[in-house]
Amino acid sequence: MTRKTETTRRSSIDAARTNAAHTTTAHVDTFAHDRLPPPEQWPDLCFDRPELQYPARLNAAVELLDKTVAAGMGHRPVIWMPVDGKPVCATYAQLQTRVNRIAHVLVEDFDLLPGSRVLLRGPNNAMMAACWLAVLKAGMVAVGTMPLLRAKELKQIIDKAEVSHALCDVALWQEIGNVTNPNGEHYAPSLLRAAYFNETDSGGLEEMMERKPATFSACNTAADDVALIAFTSGTTGEPKGTVHFHRDVMAMCDGFPRSILKPVPDDIFCGTPPLAFTFGLGGMLAFPMRFGASTVLHEKLNPEVLLKTIDDFKATVCFTAPTFYRQMAASVAKGAPKYSLKTLKKCVSAGEALPDTTRQLWKNATGIEIIDGIGATEMMHIFISHTPEAVRRGATGYAIPGYQACVIDAAENPCPPMVPGRLAVKGPTGCRYLDDPRQAAYVIQSGPMKGWNLTGDAYAMDADGYFFYQARTDDMIISAGYNIAGPEVESCLLAHDAVAECGVVGKPDEARGQIVKAFVVLKPGVAADNAMVKALQDYVKNAIAPYKYPRDIEFVASLPRTETGKLQRFKLRQIAAS
Ligand code: 3UK
Numbered sequence: 001m002t003r004k005t006e007t008t009r010r011s012s013i014d015a016a017r018t019n020a021a022h023t024t025t026a027h028v029d030t031f032a033h034d035r036l037p038p039p040e041q042w043p044d045l046c047f048d049r050p051e052l053q054y055p056a057r058l059n060a061a062v063e064l065l066d067k068t069v070a071a072g073m074g075h076r077p078v079i080w081m082p083v084d085g086k087p088v089c090a091t092y093a094q095l096q097t098r099v100n101r102i103a104h105v106l107v108e109d110f111d112l113l114p115g116s117r118v119l120l121r122g123p124n125n126a127m128m129a130a131c132w133l134a135v136l137k138a139g140m141v142a143v144g145t146m147p148l149l150r151a152k153e154l155k156q157i158i159d160k161a162e163v164s165h166a167l168c169d170v171a172l173w174q175e176i177g178n179v180t181n182p183n184g185e186h187y188a189p190s191l192l193r194a195a196y197f198n199e200t201d202s203g204g205l206e207e208m209m210e211r212k213p214a215t216f217s218a219c220n221t222a223a224d225d226v227a228l229i230a231f232t233s234g235t236t237g238e239p240k241g242t243v244h245f246h247r248d249v250m251a252m253c254d255g256f257p258r259s260i261l262k263p264v265p266d267d268i269f270c271g272t273p274p275l276a277f278t279f280g281l282g283g284m285l286a287f288p289m290r291f292g293a294s295t296v297l298h299e300k301l302n303p304e305v306l307l308k309t310i311d312d313f314k315a316t317v318c319f320t321a322p323t324f325y326r327q328m329a330a331s332v333a334k335g336a337p338k339y340s341l342k343t344l345k346k347c348v349s350a351g352e353a354l355p356d357t358t359r360q361l362w363k364n365a366t367g368i369e370i371i372d373g374i375g376a377t378e379m380m381h382i383f384i385s386h387t388p389e390a391v392r393r394g395a396t397g398y399a400i401p402g403y404q405a406c407v408i409d410a411a412e413n414p415c416p417p418m419v420p421g422r423l424a425v426k427g428p429t430g431c432r433y434l435d436d437p438r439q440a441a442y443v444i445q446s447g448p449m450k451g452w453n454l455t456g457d458a459y460a461m462d463a464d465g466y467f468f469y470q471a472r473t474d475d476m477i478i479s480a481g482y483n484i485a486g487p488e489v490e491s492c493l494l495a496h497d498a499v500a501e502c503g504v505v506g507k508p509d510e511a512r513g514q515i516v517k518a519f520v521v522l523k524p525g526v527a528a529d530n531a532m533v534k535a536l537q538d539y540v541k542n543a544i545a546p547y548k549y550p551r552d553i554e555f556v557a558s559l560p561r562t563e564t565g566k567l568q569r570f571k572l573r574q575i576a577a578s
Helices: 012-016 060-073 092-109 126-137 151-161 170-179 205-210 246-253 256-261 278-290 303-313 322-333 356-366 486-494 530-543 569-577
Strands: 077-083 086-091 117-121 141-145 165-169 193-197 226-231 241-245 268-271 294-296 317-320 346-349 371-375 382-385 404-408 421-426 453-461 467-472 477-479 482-484 499-509 513-522 552-555
Touching (some): 060 278, 086 092, 092 126, 117 126, 117 170, 126 165, 126 193, 141 151, 151 170, 193 205, 246 256, 246 278, 256 278, 256 371, 256 382, 356 486, 477 499, 477 513, 486 513, 486 530
Parallel strands (some): 117 165, 165 193, 268 294, 317 346, 513 552
Antiparallel strands (some): 226 241, 477 482
C-alpha cells in the first residue's frame, strides 16, 4: 500500500493540455468521448411541462448555487454539520467561495478540461458537496463512489469511467491508495492524481484552495453535456455507469420535489442516503439547493443518531430507506421519548418497497404519513410517488407530473387493472448506460413501446393509475405454479408483533420448484423456537392467500443490506440454496 502523498503524480498528457481550452464552451459533443449509447438506443424523453423547459446552455451548479447567491440569498444557510456536537452552518455565499476555489484547483493544479472525469469519494459532508458542485461548475464530470467500496470495486469504476483524477476525504484515502499503487492487486492505471480533503496535515485540498481566488467563471456547459456518471449498486456482473446531463440534474429537482415534496426555503433536510447515490444527491443536496433551503450532512447515521439529528438540527424533511423508518418507529414507540421530532413535517422513503405496516408504525409514532417513491439510478430519481394526502394503502403512488408509467405483459401489451406485469416508464430523464450492451435491456428497442425504460420491477396498476409494487421481476418466487412476490409475504410478517425485520426468497425444492423461505429477525426478548415458526406460519396463512405462507423459516440476527439500505435478496437466495 502506498502512502497517501505518493498518489500525487503528473500526467504528461495533462501537462500538455492548455488551460485555454477551458475558457471556450464545453460541449465535447463526440459520442466517442462520452461513450454514450448510439442515439437510436436512447430512451424517449418528454419535456411536456412548463417547468421542464430548459435553455440550450445550462450549468447545474450555476442554477443550484450561483443563482441563489445572485438573488440576494447568499446569507442563507445551505449546509449544516455537527461540530463538537453542535449545529454549525455554511451559507450559500460561503459554499460558493469554497466551490470556486476547488474549481480553480481542478483547472489550474490538475490541468483538467471540461469533460474530464473526477472521482469523488467521501461521507456526506460539506467538502464532499462542495467538490461535487465544483466539478460541475468547471464543466467536468462527477463520478461519485459509495463510501464502503473497496479497491476492487473502485478499480472497476475508475477503469470503466476512465477517471484520471480523484477528490477524496482523507478519512477514506486508503482504498484510493490501493488503486494508485502500481504494484497493488487493484492498480487502476488511468488514475493519475488524487487530492485529499478534510486534511489537517499540510498538502491537502484545503491548502491548495487557500491560494485560489474566491470567484470562478463557470464553464458554459450545454444542457446535454455530461454532468455525472452514477454507478448502479448492481448485485451481479460489472457495475453499470449511468450517464446524466446538467439538464437531468435540473429535471430531477423540477420533478419529485417540485410537484410532490414542495419544499420551502425554511426547510431543513436530513437523512441517510450517500451523495454518491442519486437518491442522496437529490434529497441531501440538489433538492434543498433548488429551493433555497438547507441540508444537514452527517457522516455517520444510524436510526438512533438520525432521530437525534432531527432534534438537534430541527429538521423538517427526512430522506431514508424503509428499514430506518421501521427501526426509528420502534425506538420512538418504546418508552419515554428521547428526542423531539416536532419540527419534522415530511418523510420520504425510497430504495425498496415500503411495507404498509412500516407506514402505519411511523404514522402511529409520529403522526406523519410517509411519502413513498420509487426511483432508479438509471432514471436519476423518483418517478412514481404520491403526496401525503393522496396515499393509497399498499401503493407506491402514481406517475409524478412529467413522467408516464404503465404495466405491460411479456408481449409488451398493457396489462388490465391489477394484473401484475413489467413496469415501463418515460419522462424527462431516462437510461443512458456508459458503453454497455445492457442498454438494450433497459430501454425498449423496437415496437410501439420503443424508448420506454424497463426498470426491472413487477407492478400492478389499478384503474386510477396507482401502482402497486410486487417484486423485482427476477425476484418473483414460483412455487408449485403459483407466482409469489416475496415483498408481500415480508409485509405480512412485519405486521406480526414479534418480527423486527424479514426477508423472503425462493428456496429450491424438488417437488414444488421453489418454496417460500423467510429469514426473520425477531424483536429483542422473543424466543426463536418451533412454536414461533408455527405462529408466524399461521399468521401469514390467515392474513393472505395460504399458498404464500413460508414453508421454511430461519431466525437470524440481522439481514444483509446494501449501503443504500436495500435487502440483498441474492445473498439470502444463496444461503437458502446451500
Ligand atoms: C427499487 C423500489 C419499491 C426498484 C433510487 C430513489 O433505489 C434507487 O435506485 P437504485 O438504482 O435501485 C432502483 C430499484 O430499487 N426501488 C427503489 N425505490 C423503491 N421498489 N418501492 C420503492 N419506493 O426495484 C428500483 O428499480 O439503487 C431511489 C431515488 C433515486 C434512486 N437512485
